Amino acid sequence: MNMQTPPRRGFPAAEFESRVEAAQRMLRAQALDALLLTTEPEFRYFSGFHSDFWLSPTRPWYLLVPLRARPIAIIPEIGAASMRGTWVEDIRTWPSPVPEDDGISLLLAALGEVSVRFGTIGVPMGAETHVRMPLNDFQRLRDGLPGKRFADATSIVRTLRMRKSEAEIDKLRHVCGCVSDAFEAFPKVATAGATEAELFRAFRIELLRCGVDKSPYLVGAAGAGGYRDIIKQPSDAEVVPGDVLIFDTGSVFDGYYSDFDRNFSFGVADPAARSAYDVVYRATDAGLAEVRPGVTTSTLWRTMARVLEEGGSRGDNVGRFGHGLGMQLTEWPSNMPGDETVLQPGMVLTLEPGMVFGDGKLMVHEENLVVREDGYELLSRRAAPEMKVIQ
Amino acid sequence: MNMQTPPRRGFPAAEFESRVEAAQRMLRAQALDALLLTTEPEFRYFSGFHSDFWLSPTRPWYLLVPLRARPIAIIPEIGAASMRGTWVEDIRTWPSPVPEDDGISLLLAALGEVSVRFGTIGVPMGAETHVRMPLNDFQRLRDGLPGKRFADATSIVRTLRMRKSEAEIDKLRHVCGCVSDAFEAFPKVATAGATEAELFRAFRIELLRCGVDKSPYLVGAAGAGGYRDIIKQPSDAEVVPGDVLIFDTGSVFDGYYSDFDRNFSFGVADPAARSAYDVVYRATDAGLAEVRPGVTTSTLWRTMARVLEEGGSRGDNVGRFGHGLGMQLTEWPSNMPGDETVLQPGMVLTLEPGMVFGDGKLMVHEENLVVREDGYELLSRRAAPEMKVIQ
Numbered sequence: 171m172n173m174q175t176p177p178r179r180g181f182p183a184a185e186f187e188s189r190v191e192a193a194q195r196m197l198r199a200q201a202l203d204a205l206l207l208t209t210e211p212e213f214r215y216f217s218g219f220h221s222d223f224w225l226s227p228t229r230p231w232y233l234l235v236p237l238r239a240r241p242i243a244i245i246p247e248i249g250a251a252s253m254r255g256t257w258v259e260d261i262r263t264w265p266s267p268v269p270e271d272d273g274i275s276l277l278l279a280a281l282g283e284v285s286v287r288f289g290t291i292g293v294p295m296g297a298e299t300h301v302r303m304p305l306n307d308f309q310r311l312r313d314g315l316p317g318k319r320f321a322d323a324t325s326i327v328r329t330l331r332m333r334k335s336e337a338e339i340d341k342l343r344h345v346c347g348c349v350s351d352a353f354e355a356f357p358k359v360a361t362a363g364a365t366e367a368e369l370f371r372a373f374r375i376e377l378l379r380c381g382v383d384k385s386p387y388l389v390g391a392a393g394a395g396g397y398r399d400i401i402k403q404p405s406d407a408e409v410v411p412g413d414v415l416i417f418d419t420g421s422v423f424d425g426y427y428s429d430f431d432r433n434f435s436f437g438v439a440d441p442a443a444r445s446a447y448d449v450v451y452r453a454t455d456a457g458l459a460e461v462r463p464g465v466t467t468s469t470l471w472r473t474m475a476r477v478l479e480e481g482g483s484r485g486d487n488v489g490r491f492g493h494g495l496g497m498q499l500t501e502w503p504s505n506m507p508g509d510e511t512v513l514q515p516g517m518v519l520t521l522e523p524g525m526v527f528g529d530g531k532l533m534v535h536e537e538n539l540v541v542r543e544d545g546y547e548l549l550s551r552r553a554a555p556e557m558k559v560i561q
Numbered sequence: 562m563n564m565q566t567p568p569r570r571g572f573p574a575a576e577f578e579s580r581v582e583a584a585q586r587m588l589r590a591q592a593l594d595a596l597l598l599t600t601e602p603e604f605r606y607f608s609g610f611h612s613d614f615w616l617s618p619t620r621p622w623y624l625l626v627p628l629r630a631r632p633i634a635i636i637p638e639i640g641a642a643s644m645r646g647t648w649v650e651d652i653r654t655w656p657s658p659v660p661e662d663d664g665i666s667l668l669l670a671a672l673g674e675v676s677v678r679f680g681t682i683g684v685p686m687g688a689e690t691h692v693r694m695p696l697n698d699f700q701r702l703r704d705g706l707p708g709k710r711f712a713d714a715t716s717i718v719r720t721l722r723m724r725k726s727e728a729e730i731d732k733l734r735h736v737c738g739c740v741s742d743a744f745e746a747f748p749k750v751a752t753a754g755a756t757e758a759e760l761f762r763a764f765r766i767e768l769l770r771c772g773v774d775k776s777p778y779l780v781g782a783a784g785a786g787g788y789r790d791i792i793k794q795p796s797d798a799e800v801v802p803g804d805v806l807i808f809d810t811g812s813v814f815d816g817y818y819s820d821f822d823r824n825f826s827f828g829v830a831d832p833a834a835r836s837a838y839d840v841v842y843r844a845t846d847a848g849l850a851e852v853r854p855g856v857t858t859s860t861l862w863r864t865m866a867r868v869l870e871e872g873g874s875r876g877d878n879v880g881r882f883g884h885g886l887g888m889q890l891t892e893w894p895s896n897m898p899g900d901e902t903v904l905q906p907g908m909v910l911t912l913e914p915g916m917v918f919g920d921g922k923l924m925v926h927e928e929n930l931v932v933r934e935d936g937y938e939l940l941s942r943r944a945a946p947e948m949k950v951i952q
Contacts, residue, residue, distance in 0.1 A: 305686035
């Protein structure tokens with residue numbers, strides 16, 4: 171059981187100060203006047219503003235991190251009360267939605283104020299990013315700032331967010347503990363004959379009982395002797411003896427995600443599935459044994475790939491064996507060939523080896539860990555060495 | 562109680578055929594060769610592809626709706642199994658993530674194939690849209706298609722998605738029924754002395770018990786005699802007698818959202834809060850009485866605003882009194898001045914009047930409905946005329 175007290179919600183202002191100072195050092199080094207952020211995790215990372223309201227696509231939210239001042243929030247009026255509870259002091263609002271000028275005049279004015287030294291504004295434009303504002307409005311920014319440039323600033327948010335603080339790790343450890351509890355309790359609430367949708371619902375309730383705030387991500391599938399799809403929504407099909415079920419959940423505590431899965435067999439599992447489970451379990455062990463500062467993500471991939479290949483893997487469709495984890499379900503880096511990220515203490519990663527076996531069935535395992543000076547600390551409770559059986 | 566059987570999950574292929582045919586008529590009328598879609602709701606609307614996997618920002622997903630063929634899906638290999646379960650036949654995959662070419666070559670080839678008649682590709686670029694792909698990659702599309710143009714196609718997805726089919730309405734009616742049940746059950750599971758976070762968790766469990774798949778959106782706040790923020794995450798503060806609590810949830814069944822709230826008082830509420838409740842309740846009634854085809858969203862706003870003003874409202878910070886609802890928590894249109902959308906049968910809307918009272922407290926109500934030939938059908942079960950008291 172996850173016996174610890176839940177960590178305090180939020181962060182002290184000092185945490186945001188150090189994030190912003192680190193960003194400002196990188197801005198100077200890259201000759202950028204400011205960072206313009208439009209997406210939820212980046213906005214929250216530098217401001218502390220935390221709301222589900224981002225699910226509504228109606229309103230844009232803008233945060234500017236200038237070279238030498240606290241962030242400037244340019245936000246819909248509906249967010250002002252929440253924003254005043256953060257460390258951000260410069261809050262500029264408009265009564266959004268106003269489709270003909272949804273914050274663009276305010277944002278242009280602020281960009282004009284801050285872009286005086288280099289004439290260049292950083293925006294994340296690279297892999298795993300997008301700009302959350304209407305494309306027409308982004309064009310209006312370009313047109314409204316003649317002589318200024320927008321440049322890619324992905325490396326700033328990527329570099330900073332990859333290494334977690336101890337306060338962030340506390341939240342991640344807590345949510346991973348809650349999810350471990352729920353996976354251990356699941357066999358008690360699951361029965362063959364229930365539908366996939368009913369099992370998803372029972373597991374979601376168990377996750378909440380075990381202390382997560384919510385479970386934005388829950389995918390899974392069951393199939394005779396194995397599953398063939400790991401990103402599926404539940405169906406109304408009954409799960410029957412002989413089925414192997416995977417659940418993979420991204421559950422959240424105070425805005426920080428777990429991301430790991432567990433495999434269950436309803437009645438005794440097919441030997442091929444049990445054998446694939448054993449191979450992927452050993453691949454995870456091999457990956458874990460390799461984790462320490464200085465090792466690269468591609469080395470982690472190769473280490474796991476070797477065990478899978480020797481175990482008869484017929485490939486995978488995921489494209490990588492794990493990734494970063496934190497404020498989003500998946501973050502940089504990727505454990506894969508070509509990603510040469512060097513592990514550093516404080517990086518939180520998933521190891522997620524998987525293989526195709528038999529006639530196209532899948533077996534995927536996943537664990538969550540934080541890289542430590544001397545190796546790693548496991549955040550998820552290690553899966554059982556043999557697949558759990560639900561009678 | 563919500564006595565109906567849950568609707569079947571998914572849609573028959575005929576539903577997607579008619580959506581695509583309607584889009585193709587609009588493409589021709591706007592001299593566009595194809596619609597390029599990058600965001601989850603649009604992708605699902607035309608393809609039927611339904612997965613939580615969009616929560617991971619790592620991989621882009623592309624759907625092309627050409628002038629005269631079924632959609633073309635250009636997607637990460639991990640999505641192929643799920644995609645083969647849809648009506649889409651032309652599925653092109655790559656082993657994403659590949660940051661140096663994450664589907665761009667495949668997408669360029671497909672865009673080249675389809676953009677032969679007008680040389681123009683439609684992309685939603687207007688209000689309430691964004692392009693979910695790295696901005697650098699969008700620039701590569703522009704550069705890789707010399708002589709071709711990208712044009713704003715917001716009006717196509719806006720027009721089509723605003724009017725729901727009966728199969729969509731069935732899902733919306735079901736989820737609203739489940740949430741109505743959960744709100745009615747909430748006083749039985751809530752007690753003063755619990756923290757906000759504990760009440761959120763208890764309510765989430767109740768929502769699942771009542772049949773929702775999940776509750777991506779749950780915001781709320783409690784405060785002595787009223788709340789001051791309606792988009793807040795839960796705190797660890799205890800809710801005590803005298804507090805007024807609002808919960809506002811976007812819960813989901815098979816990918817379709819409810820979006821309505823309820824207000825509760827712990828112990829007897831302050832007379833000012835009870836009076837504000839009455840004003841906003843009557844504003845909702847006045848709005849409902851106005852709903853029928855031909856009326857505009859700005860008329861709905863004015864009708865509700867008049868009752869609120871007469872009742873002593875000191876304004877609001879939401880910017881509108883309700884909005885469209887369906888595959889997203891909020892959709893077009895907005896009930897507000899300047900939005901002159903004419904109501905049509907099949908439009909699903911929220912009415913969401915709110916007011917500031919006393920020293921800056923808020924009172925917000927919300928109901929969900931579908932516009933019918935002769936008026937409307939309520940999807941949420943109407944709130945009680947007096948605020949529910951939790952002892």
